[in-house]
Structures are given as structure tokens and as C-alpha cells.
Amino acid sequence: MGSSDSALAAERLRVDGVLVQHFRESGLSGPLWDQFHRQLLARGLQIVARLVSSGAMFSRCGQQGRYLQRQDIPPQEAEELASDAVFEGFVYFRDRGLLGKEWSVDHELPLTEYFVNACVLAFPNVYRRWQTRVNGWQDVRLVDTLASLENVVAEGTPEDAVIEQQAVDAAFAALSEDSRRLLFLHDQGYSHAEIGELLRLTPRAVEGRIRRARLSARRHPDEER
Structure with missing residues (x-):
């Protein structure tokens, strides 16, 4: 130098x-x-x-x-x-x-x-x-299950909705604890910035993890539905 x-x-x-x-x-x-x-x-x-x-x-x-x-x-x-x-x-x-x-x-x-x-x-x-x-990560189709539930609730019978809700619960339970926490807070209306403050993450990291949590699950066994 x-x-x-x-x-x-x-x-x-x-x-x-x-x-x-x-x-x-x-x-x-x-x-x-x-x-x-x-x-x-x-x-x-x-x-x-x-x-x-x-x-x-x-x-x-x-x-x-x-x-x-x-x-x-x-x-x-x-x-x-x-x-x-x-x-x-x-x-x-x-x-x-x-x-x-x-x-x-x-x-x-x-x-x-x-x-x-x-x-x-x-x-x-x-x-x-x-x-x-x-x-x-568990390979479950969480997004499709949630979308299916919304359709069943709107058009199907109460019994169908109960069965579909059980499938959603099983898919949700298969996710990691961090992913469940992120999805819960997101679905409760918390912003990415607010979730970031709670979990000590940047808003961008929160956004990416929520996206991955929803897309992570790609196959939910038919026998559980």
C-alpha cells in the first residue's frame, strides 16, 4: 500500500x-x-x-x-x-x-x-x-387445495366443504412451522413489512418466503381428501 x-x-x-x-x-x-x-x-x-x-x-x-x-x-x-x-x-x-x-x-x-x-x-x-x-419441504398442493375449498364452499354441499376443509388442514399441517406462521399472518391481513418486524425479516424476504410456502407444496395424497 x-x-x-x-x-x-x-x-x-x-x-x-x-x-x-x-x-x-x-x-x-x-x-x-x-x-x-x-x-x-x-x-x-x-x-x-x-x-x-x-x-x-x-x-x-x-x-x-x-x-x-x-x-x-x-x-x-x-x-x-x-x-x-x-x-x-x-x-x-x-x-x-x-x-x-x-x-x-x-x-x-x-x-x-x-x-x-x-x-x-x-x-x-x-x-x-x-x-x-x-x-x-413437504410436496403438497396447498394453493390448489385452498382454491378448491373456496369453490366447494360457494357451490358444493356443507358435507363437501367439511371434507375439503380437512384436506386444507392436512396440507397446512404438513408445512414447516415458519411457513405456517407466515401464511397465517399473511392471511390475517398483516403486510409484509409488519410480518418482517414480527419475525425479524426484511419485507422482501417475507414476500419470497410466503410465495415459496404457497408453491412449495405440490402434491397432496388423494387418499387423504
């Missing part, structure tokens, strides 16, 4: 130190914090999304001693995994780095890089939850 680069890095750290001191004194509140918060999340999501989609995230995790069994991730789900990692990484960054005073100028690590490292540390748990959910 040349003298010019060293000077720029030192100035960047100095500015970060001033910012952090202000944030800590203000209790992470105020317009400056709000602006910094938004910019940090946006920048972090760009970086982490590239790491996940390229597969470089697995190498970064390995460098941190967190080795993962790599599995192909569809592009859309890679973005959702990145979003979750950024959210959970920010919690670490906020609670430990800023409020817990883990970050300091002496570490010679700019805030953005510290935040990305926090997201890398958060990724293994996010990835393992995704693996469990994907590999454990």
Missing part, C-alpha cells in the same frame, strides 16, 4: 471513529444514524448478494472457520439468503460492534468491512436454516 493509500485509509478510519463516537453518544438515533443505517444496509446487501450468488461466500465462511456443505442456490433465493444474512449481520454489528464497543479505530478495519464480516459470520446459520427448510 502506497503512502497515498495509507493516508486515505487512515482518514477513513478517523471519520469512522468520529461517526461511531457520535452514534454511541446519541444512542443510535437521529437523522445521521438513519442515513448511515440505510446506506450501510444497501451497500452491505450489494456486497453480500454478490458473495452468495458467486459462491465466494462459502470461501469467506471457511476463512472464518465456518465450513459449509455447498448446495446450489437458485438466483432468487440467493438474494433472499443475502437479505437475511445482512439483517442478522446488522444486529451483530449494532449490538456488539457499536453498542458493545467491539469495533474501534485500533482494529484498523473500516466500518463497512466490519459490517460485511458480521454478515459473513451470520451467513452459516441463515444458510443452514435454508437447507433445512428446502430439504424438508
